[in-house]
């Protein structure tokens with residue numbers, strides 16, 4: 001059975017912070033002082049997290065670029081493809097090590113995302129005792145079909161984990177990583193530019209579900225109180241889901257520049 005992860009607040013208080021104070025020192029720009037590097041491909045660097053704030057975990061970070069104020073959707077498609085290829089391979093390598101009950105892979109962006117460093121990065125965290133597959137269900141990835149192409153489908157959750165908006169990309173080991181990178185960038189463009197006013201934060205998360213793979217992309221706002229108090233997720237009606245599909249499709253069907 002899964003039990004809550006223990007968070008080391010004393011250690012967390014010593015972490016650098018640039019998400020809200022962008023003039024603070026950025027440790028990911030200062031690459032000469034990085035330690036415990038696990039792998040590197042040009043500006044993409046995988047390393048141990050210096051601040052292991054969650055007990056019984058193996059926390060690592062992937063620095064995605066040397067551009068401190070960039071963001072995944074702003075990368076040239078070639079770089080986005082390279083970042084995603086690198087990330088998926090290191091995530092798989094960690095899963096294959098069989099050292100963990102499950103392995104998280106996710107990204108925080110923006111002040112409402114829960115992240116502390118602004119510099120574009122993602123995280124791979126091995127959990128020694130917690131298996132997320134015990135709580136994630138297939139229904140959390142199903143929903144209104146927004147878009148599909150060979151080996152790739154995009155849905156908007158009808159039964160989200162939290163709500164309101166959870167976009168899911170279903171893919172497999174046969175999916176073109178370039179197409180996956182473009183789809184992820186397109187959904188982020190839609191979320192950041194059009195989806196709702198003042199959306200400046202998002203998370204995305206990777207999952208294995210049997211032989212299938214998913215990315216769940218979540219625009220972040222204040223958590224809805226019905227979820228906080230009662231664990232009740234909220235979602236849309238069919239008409240609103242249709243309008244979201246109409247607005248999202250032009251992003252997904254336009255060739256990248």
Ligand SMILES: [Zn+2]
Nearest residue numbers: 026029068119
């Ligand atoms: Zn930086």
